[in-house]
Amino acid sequence: MITLRSVLYILAFALFIYGLMGLTGPRTAARGNAIAAAGMVVAVVATLLTPGLGNWGLIALGLVVGTVIGVPAARRVKMTAMPQMVALFNGVGGGAVALTAWVEFREDPGFLGEPAFVPIATLFAAIIGSISFWGSLVAFGKLQELVPGRPITLGRLQLPLNVLLLAAAVGCAVVVGLGSEAEPLLVAVLVLAGLAGIAVVLPIGGADMPVVVSLLNAFTGLSAAAAGLALGNTAMIVAGMLVGASGSILTDQMAKAMNRSIPSIVAGGFGGATAPAPTAHGGSVRSTSxxxxxxxxxxxxxxxxxxxxxxxxxxxxxxxxxxxxxxxxxxxxxxxxxxxxxxxxxxxxxxxxxxxxxxxxxxxxxxxxxxxxxxxxxxxxxxxxxxxxxxxxxxxxxxxxxxxxxxxxxxxxxxxxxxxxxxxxxxxxxxxxxxxxxxxxxxxxxxxxxxxxxxxxxx
Known part of the structure; x- marks a missing residue:
């Protein structure tokens, strides 16, 4: 049965896609962004029409707080600080997905009676969302120069550490997915995944941050799509897949332009060598007027x-x-x-x-x-x-x-x-x-x- 909510979702998806098409060139980018934003407003309205949605007071509070913080921040940010804002806002999206996964676990410990795809999607969203959140915070810190832009690495131990943290997060997630009702295990998933996000981004040099921001953006989209699958929210699935797919394509193009490979980024070897101290190449500079x-x-x-x-x-x-x-x-x-x-x-x-x-x-x-x-x-x-x-x-x-x-x-x-x-x-x-x-x-x-x-x- 076609409902008003379904019609609004279809309209929102059309606006998402049409807006994304506008982002292919500088001349149409502003209009495309506005169209996609209108699509998100429609999607939010459609979601609010879900029967038995929940506490309207908290929903209204969240909308007000987000608007009060987000709109002034976006309007006042300088163009030079736009990369930092993108990294930070992207990270907030990943963190929201990770917290949503935690809330879903609290409502249904052990995922008892749920189809297999629900715990799988929820735990995937928890891991990727946490990686994106904490990794984006490190990227923000490097771009804002709160963290040194040079690679910060443990050398040969860096890759084994990255693998160990990710494997530990996945291992805890498997135990939770098999029916464990222990909430500390879910918290451990979030913490270990967050540490993995930090460990992966810290060794990346500042010159490579554009590729990192694009990759983390794709991660956030994929985690949102997975959370939407677990929640049965069509808007999250479609919007997340659009962000994930476009971010993945952009990351691939950026990596090729930098003569790098995406696997090396994920493995922590991307820009992982410690930068040597600046050295003179001979000759002297000539100033002009x-x-x-x-x-x-x-x-x-x-x-x-x-x-x-x-x-x-x-x-x-x-x-x-x-x-x-x-x-x-x-x-x-x-x-x-x-x-x-x-x-x-x-x-x-x-x-x-x-x-x-x-x-x-x-x-x-x-x-x-x-x-x-x-x-x-x-x-x-x-x-x-x-x-x-x-x-x-x-x-x-x-x-x-x-x-x-x-x-x-x-x-x-x-x-x-x-x-x-x-x-x-x-x-x-x-x-x-x-x-x-x-x-x-x-x-x-x-x-x-x-x-x-x-x-x-x-x-």
């Missing part, structure tokens, strides 16, 4: 802008767009080289540049733009460090060795805008800065770009 940079840009035929986290920190995207627009008006071919993990979350640079109304056709992905650097007169690097580091090609001892990078060093002239000579998030030195054709313009990125813009106007 805004006026010299303006002259080089004005007389160039082709300029490639390479944005990075430094641009995001300085909120320089609007100034960069103003400068690029002036160059285009003067006949200069300007494009933007986007590395898949530039910044600290997938698509970070795309979002920032779209916010500044940079034409979408000027944004070039790494595979599309890399061959163009050799024909570029100027490569203007704005706060990007690890994704332009030639050591990823040449230094087997570097923690970023093997990571595909932007071929900035092949441009005729390289100009790097940077606050100081400090290393990037991976904590390694960049020999590009000492290259003979590289000039360094030190200072805040927004201030530096504006100074260059004023010098361009005066030419």
């Amino acid at each position: 805004a006026s010299d940079v303006a002259i080089q840009l004005a007389y160039a035929e082709r300029v490639i802008v390479v944005p990075g986290y430094g641009m995001a920190v300085a909120q320089a995207q609007h100034a960069v767009q103003d400068m690029a627009k002036l160059l285009v008006d003067r006949g200069v071919d300007v494009s933007y080289a986007i590395h898949p993990v530039a910044g600290r979350m997938p698509g970070h640079m795309n979002v920032l540049l779209a916010e500044a109304d940079v034409p979408y056709e000027q944004l070039k992905e790494m595979d599309e733009i890399n061959d163009e650097f050799a024909r570029a007169d100027v490569a203007l690097v704005i706060g990007a460090n690890d994704v332009t580091n030639p050591a990823a090609r040449t230094d087997p001892g570097s923690p970023i060795y093997g990571m595909p990078i932007l071929n900035v060093d092949q441009a005729k002239t390289v100009i790097v805008l940077k606050r100081s000579m400090s290393t990037g998030f991976a904590g390694v030195d960049n020999p590009l800065h000492a290259d003979q054709k590289t000039s360094m313009l030190f200072g805040d990125a927004k201030t530096s770009v504006r100074e260059v813009l004023e010098e361009l106007k005066a030419l």
Whole structure:
């Protein structure tokens, strides 16, 4: 029998899928996000229509508390802190699923009389949800620099520890699934899985955090889908599978872009080597001025802008767009080289540049733009460090060795805008800065770009 609740769920699923389709490009991303959010509102309303739902007072309190905390937090967060917010909100979702699994166990200790899929799905949700929650907290800590961005590892003992913690969590879950009514065992599942999440993420270097955030997002989706299966909630199943599937695909694409493998991430070997102390690669850096940079840009035929986290920190995207627009008006071919993990979350640079109304056709992905650097007169690097580091090609001892990078060093002239000579998030030195054709313009990125813009106007 088709009910109003069923119709609302179908409508919600359609909005989820349609909204997800909008997230495929910067131009439609905001609209897609709004459509998906509307679908979630419909799904919540449909769920509230479930007969015998429970304590309406607690439900209302939860909705109010979540709204009061979530809306201001999302509105006030700076674009530079968006990766941290994504990691934190994603972790909260996993934690909610883990707590839901615990509540379900308390209501039916031992899962007596339940079909086999109920304890299996519930315990799967408990393990994956707890891993996602605690792993996301570590990712948040690294992105917020509350935890060192470098890999924190036990060396050769790290992988056995990860396996041991996960095996112990699964072992306790099996005992619970076989009918044990001991609540401490369920708590042990959550604790051991949480420790496994911490142990897996801590050894991962800061430069690899975008892939980690994407992976944990997929975990949260899968745990929500499993919890929905146990609860018989269609909305959770569909929404969780959409998040899990899209997150898994994104993780796979990100890992390939980083020349890594997903199994190595799960095994704790992903970026697991301790980063060596920064070392000098010989040569000295050559500083420049805004006026010299303006002259080089004005007389160039082709300029490639390479944005990075430094641009995001300085909120320089609007100034960069103003400068690029002036160059285009003067006949200069300007494009933007986007590395898949530039910044600290997938698509970070795309979002920032779209916010500044940079034409979408000027944004070039790494595979599309890399061959163009050799024909570029100027490569203007704005706060990007690890994704332009030639050591990823040449230094087997570097923690970023093997990571595909932007071929900035092949441009005729390289100009790097940077606050100081400090290393990037991976904590390694960049020999590009000492290259003979590289000039360094030190200072805040927004201030530096504006100074260059004023010098361009005066030419």
